[in-house]
Amino acid sequence: MATVILVRHGRTTANASGTLAGRLPGVRLDDVGTEQASRAGERLHAVPLAAVVSSPMERCRQTTDLLLAAHPAAPEVTTEDGISECDYGEWQGRPLKELAKEPLWKVVQTQPSVAAFPGGESMHTMSTRAVAAIRRHDAAIESAHGAGAVWVAVSHGDIIKAILADALGMHLDLFQRLHVDPASISVIRYTGTRPYVLASNSHAGDLGWLAPPPAKHGEGTSDEAAEDTAEDTAEDTADDAAVGGGAGPSTRP
Template sequence: MATVILVRHGRTTANATGVLAGRTPGVLLDETGEKQAAATGERLAVVPLAALVSSPLDRCRQTIEEIRRRQVAPPEVTVDEAISECDYGDWQGRPLAELAGEDLWTTVQRHPSAAHFPGGESIHHMQSRSVAAIRAHDAAIEAEHGAGAVWVAVSHGDIIKAVVADAYGMHLDLFQRVQADPASVTIIRYGRSRPQVVSVNTHAGDLAWLAPTPGADAPDEDAAVGGGAGPAASPGGRS
């Protein structure tokens, strides 16, 4: 089975000032976000990537370019609207401190499956479209590049949280328990029996163990009873 690395974009000017950017055009990485994206690019440089997929928003395009430029044989970037930010509708562009006073805020926090942003989309729809897109890309990349393929999708916090919740088999009402920080790395494998959530919201650590080894077997789709021995290429274990 292929391996998808979900990367959230680096910190933006909107993140730093507490504004819900949503799909507002022209929201860029701030200085901290640029450093975060570069650090994630360095971290992934040891992993030959079969494909790169990005949300169309500028902050994701900036982040994925930092990853792409550090690859020895960089693939072209595929832009997919289906992993774009949630359509927050009338909430877009407003301060989070102000939104916290809205009745809908409580629904978003406690029962997100019932939340529909005025003038925008529901969290349920956001999850459905993003999960379908990630799974479709994963299947296509595995079919083209083989079961050891590793690829990256750069997207947004709520998108990544929703994809992780689906992979865990969690009800959408629990997706706020998942964290996805700026420029963090989350790793999932979609097996025929079940997805495997390999890591969530990591910021540092050697990822060389993800690099496909010629002649090596593809990752085992069966769960390792007792936990298993871990990847052979990682002396220090997963990070």
């Protein structure tokens, strides 16, 4: 039952100018994006990270470096082509206001499952390879580090929306209902029963609550015993949804 923290890259010069960057080289964070990525890193400071995986695009690698700059125990970064930006083909490098006049724009908005970019890939292909990559890494990280492992994947807006849609059981045609801002954080926990979306498009708040619970200890106070009982119950039903909403994550360090 590993947990993946999905981070979109910070704002880029292309984002700021309203250009679809796609896979063009040389697209970097602007000053706002640099600050956004650093703030996201502050949110991760208290989370023990088992692994970090990044899209190979420069803006994602730059964001990853800023995320981990002050982390007390940052793992080595792995590059993953499966979560790289969508190949927008002939659309990349063009202004969004110009693209909005193309007939394909409406298809992308209303029926993305059948949208294919000229000279690029389809959105269905994009979704399939991104979801497969995330699930593959998640299974490998859980196998290597245990069910409490937490890891980070740094990627792109449409990629993260597709991964969230899959976790929510949404058809790809509905994924435009999701929103993923630059440097926002979304969280998914995969289990044998189903994925759980713990956060989506979040911008603030310490994520220390995602840290695995402490190892079991001997008998202590009645309050500690009650907490242990609650933890035992949670572990017994770890893959199940808590009827009534559950008690939430432990607040103790």
